[in-house]
Amino acid sequence: MEWLTHSQTGYRQAARYLLAMRLAIIASTLVAVAVAETVIALPYRAEALLLCLLYAVLSILGWLWFSRRPPTRSLAVTLTLAGDLALISAWLYFTGGYTNPLVSLLLLPIAVAIILVPLSQSIALTLAGIAAYTVLVLWHAPVMSGNHMHQGNVGNLAELHLGGMWVTFALTAAILLLVVGTLAQRLRLQQTQLAQFRENRLRDEQIISLGLSAAAVAHRLGTPLNTVTLLLDEIRNQLDEPTAKAVEDDLQLMEQQLTLCSGHLQQLTKAAVEARGAQRETLSFPQWVARLRESATLLWPAGPIHWPDNVPSAPVAVDATLDQAILNLLANALTASPLWVKVSTRTTEERVELVVEDHGDGLEAALQGAPGEDIVESRDGLGVGLFLSNATIQRLGGTLRARADDNGTTMVIDLPVSVGQTGEV
Numbered sequence: 001m002e003w004l005t006h007s008q009t010g011y012r013q014a015a016r017y018l019l020a021m022r023l024a025i026i027a028s029t030l031v032a033v034a035v036a037e038t039v040i041a042l043p044y045r046a047e048a049l050l051l052c053l054l055y056a057v058l059s060i061l062g063w064l065w066f067s068r069r070p071p072t073r074s075l076a077v078t079l080t081l082a083g084d085l086a087l088i089s090a091w092l093y094f095t096g097g098y099t100n101p102l103v104s105l106l107l108l109p110i111a112v113a114i115i116l117v118p119l120s121q122s123i124a125l126t127l128a129g130i131a132a133y134t135v136l137v138l139w140h141a142p143v144m145s146g147n148h149m150h151q152g153n154v155g156n157l158a159e160l161h162l163g164g165m166w167v168t169f170a171l172t173a174a175i176l177l178l179v180v181g182t183l184a185q186r187l188r189l190q191q192t193q194l195a196q197f198r199e200n201r202l203r204d205e206q207i208i209s210l211g212l213s214a215a216a217v218a219h220r221l222g223t224p225l226n227t228v229t230l231l232l233d234e235i236r237n238q239l240d241e242p243t244a245k246a247v248e249d250d251l252q253l254m255e256q257q258l259t260l261c262s263g264h265l266q267q268l269t270k271a272a273v274e275a276r277g278a279q280r281e282t283l284s285f286p287q288w289v290a291r292l293r294e295s296a297t298l299l300w301p302a303g304p305i306h307w308p309d310n311v312p313s314a315p316v317a318v319d320a321t322l323d324q325a326i327l328n329l330l331a332n333a334l335t336a337s338p339l340w341v342k343v344s345t346r347t348t349e350e351r352v353e354l355v356v357e358d359h360g361d362g363l364e365a366a367l368q369g370a371p372g373e374d375i376v377e378s379r380d381g382l383g384v385g386l387f388l389s390n391a392t393i394q395r396l397g398g399t400l401r402a403r404a405d406d407n408g409t410t411m412v413i414d415l416p417v418s419v420g421q422t423g424e425v
Contacts, residue, residue, distance in 0.1 A: 008070040010190070011077060014116060014183055015066035021112065021175055022059035022084065025105055026052050028171050029091055032102055047094045055087045077113075078121040082128060084109040089132040097140020098133060101165040104172050106133060111176055115183045221265060229258050280319045280396075282418045285352050286311040288318050289345060292326055299327065303334055305341045312347040317418040322396055325389035329356050329411050332386065336360020337408060352415050359408035 033048050062080055071077060085106060092100050106129045113125045232254060236244065244251075283291070289311045296305055333341045337358035346353040390400045398415040 008072060010186075011066050011070040011116070013186060014112075015063050015070070017178075017183055018066065018080075018112065019059055019063040020178065021108055022055065022062075024171065024175050025084075025088065025108065026056050026059070028102060028105070028167070029095075032095070032100075032167075048091055051087060051091045051094070055091070058083065058087070074117045074121060078117045078125060081109040081113045081117070081125055085125070085129055085132055089136060092136055092140070094141050096142065097136035099140070101168050103133065103136065104168045107172060108175055111180050112183070115180060115187065221261070225258060225262055225265070229255075229262075232258070280317045282315050282317050285314045285316055285345065285347065288316055289343075289354070292323060292343075295323060295327060296330055299331075300334060303341070304339055305330065305334070305343060307343050308345050311345050312352075314347045314352050315418040316352055316415055317396065319396070321392045325392040326354065326356075326413065328386070328389045329413070333358040333360065333409070333411070347417075350417050352417060354413040354415070356411040356413070357408060361404070361408070 029048070029052050033052075065071075088105050088109070092098075092103055092106075095102075097103075110122070110126050110129050113122045117125075232251065236251060239247070289308070293305075293307050296303065330341065330343075333356050337360035340359050342355075342357045344355045344357070346355065393400050393413055393415070396415065398413060401412040401414065403410045403412075
């Protein structure tokens with residue numbers, strides 16, 4: 001497997017745009033030679049054609065190099081663009097030097113260098129382009145010798161020069177738009193992706209911090225709970241029979257609450273172990289919804305959750321953490337609307353949606369921005385459930401959208417359709 005650095009990937013992507021620029025330059029020079037030959041006889045036609053052929057061969061070799069084994073250092077890219085300047089300057093030398101209207105082609109390698117290579121090397125190439133132009137002012141092969149200098153040829157040459165200036169401007173503008181503009185757009189896209197990656201990394205660091213804090217708290221609470229359980233047994237043994245009967249209900253309630261706390265801590269430890277080793281599995285959308293319904297029925301046997309009768313078929317990639325995220329959203333809905341919660345489904349060609357609706361009004365503050373992007377205040381919990389659910393959904397390529405109005409709250413879990421095979425429950 002070939003591993004490429006970020007710069008190598010950029011150079012590989014730029015290979016075909018560089019080839020397009022060079023082929024456009026070659027085509028324009030060949031057309032210029034052909035048009036000039038029809039107007040006046042050019043004694044330098046052979047040299048110009050040979051340079052065009054050499055430039056074409058080197059352009060194809062450069063495209064193969066950048067595509068198959070892109071350079072690891074920007075200096076190699078700078079040297080290839082310097083070669084472009086040298087070949088264009090050589091062709092201009094044999095075709096009139098600075099009097100050739102195609103002299104503006106020297107700007108194209110410089111424009112590409114500003115995008116692809118560091119600033120210092122771009123400055124060096126710019127200075128080299130200025131130097132090449134200066135040399136062409138001082139030394140160049142004349143367009144016409146004295147034998148061709150008559151009034152008709154001079155007029156034709158002037159018209160050819162003016163037409164060539166227009167063609168050069170149009171060609172340069174088109175190449176800058178197609179090549180430089182496309183490269184700049186790709187760079188902006190990469191910057192956006194890097195910014196998104198940094199945001200995801202910061203979010204993951206927050207989740208890791210929450211997980212570590214939860215694990216530490218769970219470990220520390222184990223000892224106090226065991227101590228209180230032992231003290232409860234000692235209190236039972238030390239009370240006389242009349243007093244024990246009077247407070248038995250309170251003691252049983254305390255014992256139940258201690259057992260519940262111990263169960264929550266064990267569940268937290270178990271969930272951490274399962275999440276660490278969780279693997280994605282591909283299920284059909286109806287199978288996954290049926291699994292969620294079974295889990296929700298076990299957690300809330302009398303919960304007023306209305307499930308869809310017909311679920312559209314589509315493969316989705318899920319894991320245990322995603323199930324827990326959906327159950328957290330259902331728990332929030334039941335807390336806010338204990339009398340009515342509805343689950344519905346929708347599908348498109350590439351996405352599936354699980355919609356959770358309730359008649360509660362407890363999430364307006366959390367829904368002022370994107371739901372789950374930050375930890376929010378909660379009256380009934382620690383306020384991290386929505387944050388963790390959103391992080392889990394995003395990790396699996398989905399999004400969490402929400403809407404709160406006078407009728408209640410609607411949470412939409414949007415997931416991509418999996419390209420894998422559908423698994424079995």
